[in-house]
Structures are given as structure tokens and as C-alpha cells.
Amino acid sequence: MTQAQTHPDPRQLLEAFEAFTAASEHLQARYEALQSQLGQLQGELQTVIEAVPFAIWVLGEDGSLRFTNRPQGLEGRFLQGPAPWEPGSPGGQRRVQTAEGRELIFEEERRSAPHGGTIVTLRDVTEAVLRAQQATREDRLAAMGRMAAELAHEIRNPLGSLALFSGMLVQDLAEQPGPLELARKMQEGVGRLNSLVGNSLSFSRDLHPKLGAIALRPFWEDVLRSTTLAEAVPWENQVPEQATWLGDPDLLRQVAQNLLQNAIRALEDAETPRITLAAVEERLEGQPCWHLTLSDNGCGIREEALAKVFDPFFSTFGGGTGLGLAVCHRIIVAHGGLLFIESQMGHGTTVHLRLAAPAGA
CATH class of the missing domain: 3.30.565.10 (Histidine kinase-like ATPase, C-terminal domain)
Incomplete structure (x- = not known):
């Protein structure tokens, strides 16, 4: 005896199809929302990367350029060695001359990328280098200033006596043209020394700017x-x-x-x-x-x-x-x-x- 064949209830099929369609539409909406969020995040990341105060290059294993936040390159030319994105770049501190002739200093760092290739960064350290040089120079100048002040104080008293006696000598030799000329040269020399001592003391004094x-x-x-x-x-x-x-x-x-x-x-x-x-x-x-x-x-x-x-x-x-x-x-x-x-x-x-x-x- 043959068993009777049963057919699915059309209403159940319709309900299942509608549920499937709703789930598909929901998944499609979620997918599109995620795509939008991903695009927004990628845009924000790109904005951040472009805004960072240093240049980035991502190079493939063959040296090809995968990504950079400086597609226009750098203004100026590297004074030693090839550019950071070119083969043979030495890394470390690099000097760049701008079109205006000014020399800038950059720090080049190279590291391996997670999936092969190289990440190269270039950071402008001109300000830091100039500050360090100025601080070193100021320390040296301060030490020299203290020494100059000590010497100036030691010299000033005998120099005052020389100035007094040379002035008296000029007066005493007023009627003798030859010796008078020598005395006047002596007086001028003492005056220059006195001026140098004064300048040395001015150089060594503390400065308190009134802003x-x-x-x-x-x-x-x-x-x-x-x-x-x-x-x-x-x-x-x-x-x-x-x-x-x-x-x-x-x-x-x-x-x-x-x-x-x-x-x-x-x-x-x-x-x-x-x-x-x-x-x-x-x-x-x-x-x-x-x-x-x-x-x-x-x-x-x-x-x-x-x-x-x-x-x-x-x-x-x-x-x-x-x-x-x-x-x-x-x-x-x-x-x-x-x-x-x-x-x-x-x-x-x-x-x-x-x-x-x-x-x-």
C-alpha cells in the first residue's frame, strides 16, 4: 500500500520566505551600516595620518610604494644620500635644503612592516637640534661670562689708576708735541681697555626682560x-x-x-x-x-x-x-x-x- 505524499502548507512557505527576506534585508542593512562605519573610520584614520607632524612611507618587499601621507613628496632636496623612499637611504639624521636655501634637519627611522616590507618615518627635528645647540652654547657663554666678569673686576682698579695717570701725563706734556702724542695714544689705549672691561661686565650681568x-x-x-x-x-x-x-x-x-x-x-x-x-x-x-x-x-x-x-x-x-x-x-x-x-x-x-x-x- 502506497503512503500518501504530503505537501508543505503554502502559508508556512510564505511565512518562511518572508522571514528569510526580512533576515536578508536586516543583514544587508547591517552590512551597509558596517561598510559606512568602516569608510568613516578609514577617512578619519587617513585624516589623522595626514595630520601627523611627520612623513610616513610604507614600502613593499620589492621597495615599491604601498602608502604615504606625503604623496607630493617633500619640498627641498636631501643633501646626502637618496630620499627615504628610495633604495640605499642611510637613515638617521638627514639634512634637507629648501628652495629658499634654508637647511632643515630630519630624523629618519626604518622598521619592518608586520606583513613584509618596510615602514619609513621622517620627523622634523630642526627645532630640537637648534634648541640643544643653543642650550649648549648658553652654558659655555655663561661660564665664559663668569670668567670675564672676574677678570674685569681684577683689571678695573689698576685700569682706573692708568686712566688717571695717563690723563695727568697728557696735561704735563702739553708743551711737548712729540711726547704728548705718545701720551695721547696711551690714553686712547687705556680708554679702549676700559670700554672692553665695561662691555665684559655688561655681557656677564643677569638679564631680566620687562616684557x-x-x-x-x-x-x-x-x-x-x-x-x-x-x-x-x-x-x-x-x-x-x-x-x-x-x-x-x-x-x-x-x-x-x-x-x-x-x-x-x-x-x-x-x-x-x-x-x-x-x-x-x-x-x-x-x-x-x-x-x-x-x-x-x-x-x-x-x-x-x-x-x-x-x-x-x-x-x-x-x-x-x-x-x-x-x-x-x-x-x-x-x-x-x-x-x-x-x-x-x-x-x-x-x-x-x-x-x-x-x-x-
């Missing part, structure tokens, strides 16, 4: 005019109207006068002498600041001399005390700022000054 807002454009124009530069050398002031430093105007005037006098002396043999002032807004240790550059197209400074320009009693010019730039360095350090010089023989010199801006400026 206030300084509008850079009129400030430098005033100093420029006071040095008669307007008549002697063409100059161009590209400093923006809103540029402002937080500093002691009297101390910074000393810095400005010294730097401008050096620039004028460097331009003595230039065919078409020119001095240019410019400033850009930056951040110094996370705080807003203005980075001012004072450039001349004069004779430049030899590389071996450039390393010594901030040393007391060192001068690239004949005459003078050699304390000008050392004093400038101490004033800028007392302000918590940054001072450094770039120069090339036959192409001129650029002095960089970075000081904080007033809050809210």
Missing part, C-alpha cells in the same frame, strides 16, 4: 633709521603689519642695532647691496610666535667662523670687541626665544630670530 607687546614693522623701521641705513643701503621691510613680539623693547633694540650694524659692514664691498626684513607666524614649543629673518647679500661668513660667531671676543670684522653677537644671544635666550644664523660665502647671510607673540595677538 611688553612690540609691533615689529615700526620697531625695526625705527631702528633702521637710527643707524642711518636708509641713506647708506637699500632695504626692504616685508614684515606684516600684525607681526608682534612679546619682549623688552630696550634689550631687543640692542639686538636689532647690533645685527643691522653687522649687516651694513658685510655689505661694504657688495655691488648692489640690499637688506631684507621678513617675518612669518609660526609656533614655538606649541605657542604662537613670529619668526623674523634679516638677510643681506654681502660677503657671507666662512663655515669655520660660523660655528664661533656667538663666542665672546670673536669677530669676523677687524676692530670691535667681539661681544655683539654674544650679547644678542644672551638677550634672546633670556626671552625664551631662538637665534641662529645661516650664511654662505659670496652669497650673504640670514639671521633668524624667533620670539613669542603676546597672548591673543
